[in-house]
Amino acid sequence: MKVQTDRRDALAAVADAAASGVFERGEKDDTFPRSLGKEDEGTGGALKAAWERKEVRGKRKELTVFHRPDGRGRVVLVGLGPRARFDAETVRRAAAEVVRSLRGKGARTLSFRLASFVADAVGAEASARALIDGAVLGGYEFSKYKSRSEGGVEEATVHLGEEHGRDEAALKKAVAEQSEIAETVVWTREIANLPADTATPERLAEEARALGKEVGLKVTVFDEKALAEMRCGGILAVGQGSVHPPRMIVLEYPGGAKRGRTIAVVGKGITFDSGGISIKPGLAMQNMKFDKSGAVAVLGILRAAATLKVAPRVIGVLCASENLPSGSAYRPGDVVRTFNGKTIEVINTDAEGRVVLSDGLGYVVQHYRPDEVIDLATLTGAQVVALGDDTAGLVSNDDKLAQSLLAASLATGEPVWRMPLTDYHRELVKSDIADVRNSIEIPVAGMLTAAAFLETFVGPGTAWAHLDIAGASYTTPATRKYQPAYQNVGATAFGVRLVVRHLMASARS
Ligand code: BES
Ligand code: ZN
Ligand code: ZN
Numbered sequence: 001m002k003v004q005t006d007r008r009d010a011l012a013a014v015a016d017a018a019a020s021g022v023f024e025r026g027e028k029d030d031t032f033p034r035s036l037g038k039e040d041e042g043t044g045g046a047l048k049a050a051w052e053r054k055e056v057r058g059k060r061k062e063l064t065v066f067h068r069p070d071g072r073g074r075v076v077l078v079g080l081g082p083r084a085r086f087d088a089e090t091v092r093r094a095a096a097e098v099v100r101s102l103r104g105k106g107a108r109t110l111s112f113r114l115a116s117f118v119a120d121a122v123g124a125e126a127s128a129r130a131l132i133d134g135a136v137l138g139g140y141e142f143s144k145y146k147s148r149s150e151g152g153v154e155e156a157t158v159h160l161g162e163e164h165g166r167d168e169a170a171l172k173k174a175v176a177e178q179s180e181i182a183e184t185v186v187w188t189r190e191i192a193n194l195p196a197d198t199a200t201p202e203r204l205a206e207e208a209r210a211l212g213k214e215v216g217l218k219v220t221v222f223d224e225k226a227l228a229e230m231r232c233g234g235i236l237a238v239g240q241g242s243v244h245p246p247r248m249i250v251l252e253y254p255g256g257a258k259r260g261r262t263i264a265v266v267g268k269g270i271t272f273d274s275g276g277i278s279i280k281p282g283l284a285m286q287n288m289k290f291d292k293s294g295a296v297a298v299l300g301i302l303r304a305a306a307t308l309k310v311a312p313r314v315i316g317v318l319c320a321s322e323n324l325p326s327g328s329a330y331r332p333g334d335v336v337r338t339f340n341g342k343t344i345e346v347i348n349t350d351a352e353g354r355v356v357l358s359d360g361l362g363y364v365v366q367h368y369r370p371d372e373v374i375d376l377a378t379l380t381g382a383q384v385v386a387l388g389d390d391t392a393g394l395v396s397n398d399d400k401l402a403q404s405l406l407a408a409s410l411a412t413g414e415p416v417w418r419m420p421l422t423d424y425h426r427e428l429v430k431s432d433i434a435d436v437r438n439s440i441e442i443p444v445a446g447m448l449t450a451a452a453f454l455e456t457f458v459g460p461g462t463a464w465a466h467l468d469i470a471g472a473s474y475t476t477p478a479t480r481k482y483q484p485a486y487q488n489v490g491a492t493a494f495g496v497r498l499v500v501r502h503l504m505a506s507a508r509s
Helices: 034-042 046-052 088-102 124-138 161-165 168-192 201-215 224-229 233-239 288-308 353-368 381-387 399-412 423-428 446-458 496-508
Strands: 002-006 017-022 063-067 074-079 109-113 155-159 218-222 247-253 262-273 313-323 335-337 343-345 372-377 392-396 416-418 463-468
Touching: 002 124, 002 168, 017 034, 017 088, 034 046, 034 074, 046 063, 063 088, 074 088, 088 109, 088 124, 109 124, 124 155, 124 168, 161 168, 168 288, 168 496, 201 218, 201 247, 201 262, 201 288, 201 313, 224 233, 224 247, 233 313, 233 335, 233 353, 247 288, 247 353, 262 288, 262 353, 262 496, 288 313, 288 372, 288 496, 313 353, 353 372, 353 446, 372 399, 372 496, 381 392, 381 446, 392 399, 392 446, 399 416, 399 463, 399 496, 423 446, 446 463
Parallel strands: 002 155, 017 074, 017 109, 109 155, 262 313, 262 372, 372 463, 392 416
Antiparallel strands: 063 074, 218 247, 247 313, 335 343, 392 463
């Protein structure tokens, strides 16, 4: 979707649809809001009349469509809910509701009247960013395999109107930056949605190489031979049951600042997780093409880091394997030696994410000595049970890093909740015959024992944050109706906006 700004008032311009926000009408003050005067004028008084007969109530998700008597398109009013509970996420969802309602309805261009989405709690810049997130992501649909598409909004314009008196240059910059980020999320979703027959580990490597050429990143792909030389036994073990050989893919963005920090981002890239020999029951396997979401998010994060020229140096690592059962598959009882020499006793081949990440984490820490390591992984079903399918679990050994990610989460609307990591969890993952085991015999704290396992491969002395994105990485037709309108069925690219925000904030600290 093309996104731009315009100084004029939205209703003075010509677009197929012009959207404005309306707060929920108060019980005491129920008079027609003067701020909607322009919309009322544009609709030839139809809006005020609708207000008088209580057709417009301003409740969240409420959409009211008017046709302009001058024939210049539609005016869409979207409810923002109570003014007291107004926040950026409300704007994000409202913009998405509008865009989705226009799908297949002959509206190619859409304008937003920025001032109608601004209040004390959400300033012009935050509101403009949220409108763009909502419009671009709300307009996205995975249509690669559809022979016909309905068509929707292709061009969105944020009209500054009375807001143009503010710092117009800053607003324009924010709009350009946010549309770049939102487009990267769409780009990421497009790869994350690819099925496992297409998105093999080698295909992820090809995507990384193409991205490297496009935005200027150094890309190194370690194939199965290189991985064997490097003794990356974890990635190799998980991938050995598949005809699609595993890859470890490393992308380097040099950083915009001179003596900047180095931040490493490591992603779980299981292109399909059948569970392996510890095979999953059929229904649990249904969405396991999304088990590569962490790694694909890393691609997106590196893309945005390069196009936005963030200050820190960023290293991306994708640990890509396919987890299938076969005559050559790894099995329960096997012991694998990983990149940094630590050994893993395989108890359950379905706990494969931590096994591939062991090499990626060990490698990036030893090779780049990063100031921070962030991993993204669809790691455990326990995460979904504990926090649901909207909120990611955060485990970190560093309060400052954790705080920055939680602040980013508030800004982007991607929910994250910090969870504890204690010696209890560390004790649980010790193995009788190796350094660690990949699963335990009692059904407790699955998200946290997985984190304790990962921590072994980062080691002490490196600030580390683990994001378990199992639930938040995709939506299904069943869960879709509970999710915000900017999230269609399929991959969410959860973590891209969040980590990019963190990278942008580390420029300032
Ligand atoms: N990929 C799954 C986790 C998952 C579950 C992601 C649901 C998205 C939705 C992971 O590899 C897995 O199977 N984990 C096991 C670990 C267990 C065997 C210790 C789990 O959570 O059951
Ligand atoms: Zn698994
Ligand atoms: Zn998995």
